[in-house]
Ligand SMILES: [Fe+2]
């Protein structure tokens with residue numbers, strides 16, 4: 377080995393120095409293998425979540441109770457498809473094609489956010505997802521706009537703008553229900569009761585039990601810990617719930633003046649582990665639908681490829 | 696403003712006419728939303744949702760216009776959610792089930808070819824609201840047509856399987872084409888007043904446009920096995936009732952509620 381070629385330790389030290397100086401890392405930079413695989417895992421999981429998330433909300437597009445709400449929901453689900461596309465593109469900068477990422481989703485090597493393993497039973501669930509789930513997503517994604525991997529950070533900036541619309545629209549949907557008929561108000565409260573705890577789980581296990589947090593924070597992939605993000609979200613949601621006139625299903629939820637934050641009750645991490653592990657109400661269904669759409673579309677993708685091959689500009693085809 | 700476009704003269708006809716165009720857009724938008732999260736690619740999910748959003752926007756304008764022309768205080772939701780299938784006056788083509796991706800694209804291509812010609816002509820309407828709807832709608836329809844015609848070319852001239860599926864879709868949907876150009880007394884009165892488009896006159900341009908795409912798609916124009924008729928006067932295939940049951944159920948379950 378030539379003397380001027382830096383050794384692995386030197387490269388790793390140089391890399392860490394760039395990270396510590398808040399340098400945005402780009403695909404052409406030297407990146408440790410473990411950094412690449414951690415970032416890829418996170419972006420792919422994020423992309424899959426955007427796409428799988430289209431299912432529970434898409435469940436209500438055909439039944440939306442007004443044309444205005446139908447248009448808002450349709451536009452939202454379309455945004456999520458767009459988020460999936462940006463994120464798959466960001467993941468592909470790490471050299472793994474979308475087709476391969478989808479294969480990893482289907483065979484269980486990669487996951488999506490467990491929140492989408494819960495069913496949307498009523499129209500109010502569309503509002504609860506917008507307000508709580510998109511609200512939690514923004515809390516997480518705002519922090520990620522400063523993540524160390526450039527393509528991921530840029531995707532987050534673009535996505536955050538749209539997510540804040542989604543949250544406002546979800547809030548506004550629940551607002552209308554909470555001020556509507558008794559049946560509508562009950563529907564809204566029931567949805568919030570069911571989505572509150574799973575939303576708090578979206579931030580991941582407590583820091584003490586989060587296997588990847590330390591390394592992820594050191595490399596500034598994650599900028600803010602699970603517990604701190606969860607606290608930020610709770611502090612934001614509590615006054616909004618009060619404005620809606622809806623209650624949050626946690627008897628221990630109260631303002632703690634000493635901490636300057638809301639205290640909240642214990643999260644059922646056993647349920648979290650169970651649902652992440654595949655035993656949630658909709659895990660099988662979400663994957664079945666995604667796989668079926670992919671398989672049913674195979675002949676369409678094959679036709680597009682065959683047509684492109686036949687009609688490629690002859691000049692562009694190497695002799 | 697001419698007498699024919701004044702609030703009283705021809706108001707019932709203008710309401711009926713706007714409902715026809717509005718119901719076409721609403722029912723097809725509803726069908727397209729059924730694809731959400733089920734399309735062959737993520738790009739196509741996005742495109743189908745985009746087309747559905749445009750059509751839904753057109754439907755909302757047209758139903759609002761129809762309600763205003765009628766003057767009975769019915770808004771877009773009253774018209775969308777509280778009419779039964781016998782009161783919907785969309786073409787039977789747009790209520791046909793999605794089928795496979797080829798059937799959805801052939802349906803979209805046939806409809807957008809027709810709708811683009813209709814909206815282009817509607818720009819010259821003596822009614823300023825309908826003219827504005829034509830202006831905006833023609834641009835949207837041109838994009839939808841582009842997208843669908845590209846798929847018909849790709850699928851027709853793609854693989855053996857895609858060719859077979861597209862041919863079958865064309866055969867199944869062709870009987871619904873003639874209805875677009877049938878015309879009737881309502882349309883004739885509004886055409887005479889310079890308000891509506893003479894649908895019958897659009898047929899030659901439709902045929903020319905369709906034939907050009909078919910040739911590139913290596914497909915040919917089929918014989919219609921039967922002729923669908925009656926959508927404009929509320930006679931529908933069995934499919935519309937199911938589509939409306941799903942669309943209207945929640946709204947009707949809470950009479951008087953706001954959303
Ligand atoms: Fe999103």
Ligand SMILES: [Fe+2]
Nearest residue numbers: 456510539542
């Ligand atoms: Fe969102």
